Amino acid sequence: MSEKAPASTAHLRARAEIDLNALRSNVRALRAIxxxxxxxxxxxxxxxxxxxxxxxxxxxxxxxxxxxxxxxxxxxxxxxxxxxxxxxxxxxxxxxxxxxxxxxxxxxxxxxxxxxxxxxxxxxxxxxxxxxxxxxxxxxxxxxxxxxxxxxxxxxxxxxxxxxxxxxxxxxxxxxxxxxxxxxxxxxxxxxxxxxxxxxxxxxxxxxxxxxxxxxxxxxxxxxxxxxxxxxxxxGIGLYGISPSPETGVPADFGLRPVMTLSASLALVKHVPGGHGVSYGHHYVTPGDTTLGLVPLGYADGIPRHASGTGPVLVAGKWRTVAGRVAMDQFVVDLGGEEPPVGSEAVLFGPGDHGEPTAEDWAQAAGTIAYEIVTRIGTRVPRVYKDV
The missing domain is CATH 3.20.20.10 (Alanine racemase)
Structure with missing residues (x-):
């Protein structure tokens, strides 16, 4: 999981952490190539x-x-x-x-x-x-x-x-x-x-x-x-530590490191019974008693609606999947009965160092390219800069 946001930003609903040292390292790696x-x-x-x-x-x-x-x-x-x-x-x-x-x-x-x-x-x-x-x-x-x-x-x-x-x-x-x-x-x-x-x-x-x-x-x-x-x-995309395509290779093959880590704080954790419909259209129905976590990010923030039911998120050390449809401001993950505290970090993507998904994982889930995943993250999501 990425480093926690500084105390001044810890209260944020969501954040896109930008690692400027990673960007500098990427520039040096590309210059060497x-x-x-x-x-x-x-x-x-x-x-x-x-x-x-x-x-x-x-x-x-x-x-x-x-x-x-x-x-x-x-x-x-x-x-x-x-x-x-x-x-x-x-x-x-x-x-x-x-x-x-x-x-x-x-x-x-x-x-x-x-x-x-x-x-x-x-x-x-x-x-x-x-x-x-x-x-x-x-x-x-x-x-x-x-x-x-x-x-x-x-x-x-x-x-x-x-x-x-x-x-x-x-x-x-x-x-x-x-x-x-x-x-x-x-x-x-x-x-x-x-x-x-x-x-x-x-x-x-x-x-x-x-x-x-x-x-x-x-x-x-x-x-x-x-x-x-x-x-x-x-x-362009290599500067930000993302491979232009899986066919070309993964970022590490070229000494590149993803620069952006997107995360949010769980807004709610609650118990629900089996057979409970989740989000618009009830495209996901809980298979049994479970817990649901509410991630306060949606397609207005740039989360692809096409990743409904497929988008990966790391919560409490485990990969979860978007349960049901991504809404304008929020989506739900099925926590499988676990109860992480409200406010726990949900990491949508990052470098992958701590098991979190990458932008490429989201691209695969949404049927698009990683370029679109990072460029569509909207202005409601504050950028928090490391190593300025």
């Missing part, structure tokens, strides 16, 4: 639910020289906090027309461009700002999501970007892409995408672009595909 590349710590979506500012600062302390966010608003918030060293680059990549391009340029944020509309908007913003924009051109090498298509589209985008560089409006600081199946080692699309990426970046260089970094490696590629590391790797 890709020693010749700079490391970007991806802190989008409030650092995958772990808390963006504490995690960003811890990652930088451990050697990350880039921070990555999806939305420009996330990047602007990082810069506005005033606690990210000037030498650390911040990149934001998910843009829509009319976005805060000028604000990003003035905040020294690297921006991503996947098409001419975005290049037109960033160059106009650079004119207004009177500053050169730092731009990463994104190539769609096979994911079929964001990014510029190879062939004529890429040729035209590279040409336009080179002209904008000549005019002093932008500097192409990066060329990048994203894998579709890097979490499935040996998938044929991985080698195919890597080949397309090399072709597209070679073309950009032939046309005179001189980016500081090329980057395509996400966490699974960092762990399993050294030829994809180039000058920069982007580490």
């Amino acid at each position: 890709a020693p010749d590349a700079a490391l970007m710590a991806v802190v989008k979506s409030d650092a995958y639910g772990h808390g963006v500012l504490p995690c960003a600062r811890a990652a930088v302390e451990a050697g990350a020289t880039w921070l990555g966010t999806a939305t420009p608003q996330e990047g602007l918030e990082l810069r506005a906090c005033g606690r990210i060293p000037d030498g650390v680059r911040v990149m934001s990549w998910l843009w829509t027309p009319g976005g805060p391009w000028q604000e990003a340029i003035e905040a020294d944020i690297d921006v991503s461009v996947s098409g001419r509309w975005a290049l037109d908007e960033v160059t106009e913003a650079a004119r207004r700002a009177g500053r050169t924009a730092r731009v990463h051109l994104k190539a769609d090498t096979g994911l079929g999501r964001n990014g510029c298509q190879p062939g004529a589209d890429w040729t035209a985008l590279v040409s336009a970007a080179r002209h904008a560089e000549t005019d002093g409006l932008i500097r192409v600081t990066g060329l990048w892409s994203h894998f579709a199946c890097a979490d499935e080692p040996g998938h044929p699309s991985v080698a195919a995408q890597l080949g397309v990426f090399r072709e597209m970046t070679d073309h950009a260089r032939e046309q005179g672009l001189r980016p500081e970094v090329r980057h395509i490696a996400n966490t699974p590629a960092v762990l399993t595909l050294p030829e994809s590391h180039f000058e920069l790797v982007r580490t």
Whole structure:
């Protein structure tokens, strides 16, 4: 079981304990796996639910020289906090027309461009700002999501970007892409995408672009595909000590340790007879006389309703299973006649050191991925930081 919350937080209904030393250790482990590349710590979506500012600062302390966010608003918030060293680059990549391009340029944020509309908007913003924009051109090498298509589209985008560089409006600081199946080692699309990426970046260089970094490696590629590391790797889920997939390996295989431990205090323990229906729909009926424990977390806090009847919880040293449906604010576990005191700790997931489930266990129970388990933990659950 995880360490108890400090006395000042012991009264909390629930808590997500964030081990910043584990995060620092993960950064160092990932840097050791890709020693010749700079490391970007991806802190989008409030650092995958772990808390963006504490995690960003811890990652930088451990050697990350880039921070990555999806939305420009996330990047602007990082810069506005005033606690990210000037030498650390911040990149934001998910843009829509009319976005805060000028604000990003003035905040020294690297921006991503996947098409001419975005290049037109960033160059106009650079004119207004009177500053050169730092731009990463994104190539769609096979994911079929964001990014510029190879062939004529890429040729035209590279040409336009080179002209904008000549005019002093932008500097192409990066060329990048994203894998579709890097979490499935040996998938044929991985080698195919890597080949397309090399072709597209070679073309950009032939046309005179001189980016500081090329980057395509996400966490699974960092762990399993050294030829994809180039000058920069982007580490997301691995930063938080979670494996990108069971096929890739467990966290310990790579020297990683889960950062978040989610727990709650039992709100009620009571005796009930056999045949007693539990929670909405009575999808669970007690098989005999037993005790029920009430865990004050529900789907409003990010507990997957799909884990009704399957989600694992450690209470009083034993694994229990969600009994019946997960409700908005609470769920029930069958304690099998045992009577832990009200207020006893129920651990939903953590590193697994003391027999508690992991985020991957919850992912399996809910039919999803561990990324979703940690990122969906809501703001009603306070984050309690260790080793700040």
